[in-house]
Amino acid sequence: MHTALDLAPLLEEASGAEKRIVLDLSNCSFIDSTGIALVLNADRRLSDAGIESGMTLCGLQGQVLRVLEIAGISTKLPVSESREAALSKR
Numbered sequence: 683m684h685t686a687l688d689l690a691p692l693l694e695e696a697s698g699a700e701k702r703i704v705l706d707l708s709n710c711s712f713i714d715s716t717g718i719a720l721v722l723n724a725d726r727r728l729s730d731a732g733i734e735s736g737m738t739l740c741g742l743q744g745q746v747l748r749v750l751e752i753a754g755i756s757t758k759l760p761v762s763e764s765r766e767a768a769l770s771k772r
Contacts, residue, residue: 686716693720697727697736704768708741713749725759735760740768 696703703724707713721737728736740762742750750756762768 686714686720689717690720693724694727697724697731700728700731700733702733702735703728703737704762704765705737705739706741706765706768707739707746708743708765710741710746711744713746718750718753718755721755721759738762738768738771740765 693703693705705721710717721739725737738760739750739756741764742756742761747756760768760771762771
């Protein structure tokens with residue numbers, strides 16, 4: 683996955699399935715407002731479908747972690763250190 687344009691249809695499809703999503707960002711080295719908007723919109727679709735805390739982020743590091751902390755996203759959405767930890771909470 684290289685850009686938000688690659689991720690957008692996948693998140694739309696996943697959130698349309700009305701199941702909880704674990705978004706592993708361990709291979710993501712950069713995120714900007716477009717990526718943040720994709721994550722928040724997918725979480726909103728899940729919430730609108732009645733799935734609270736529908737998206738869990740994991741594998742945050744470096745610039746991605748800093749940006750999500752500054753934007754307040756890491757306090758709005760559940761965050762786990764790894765995919766395995768996120769899946770064990772489901």
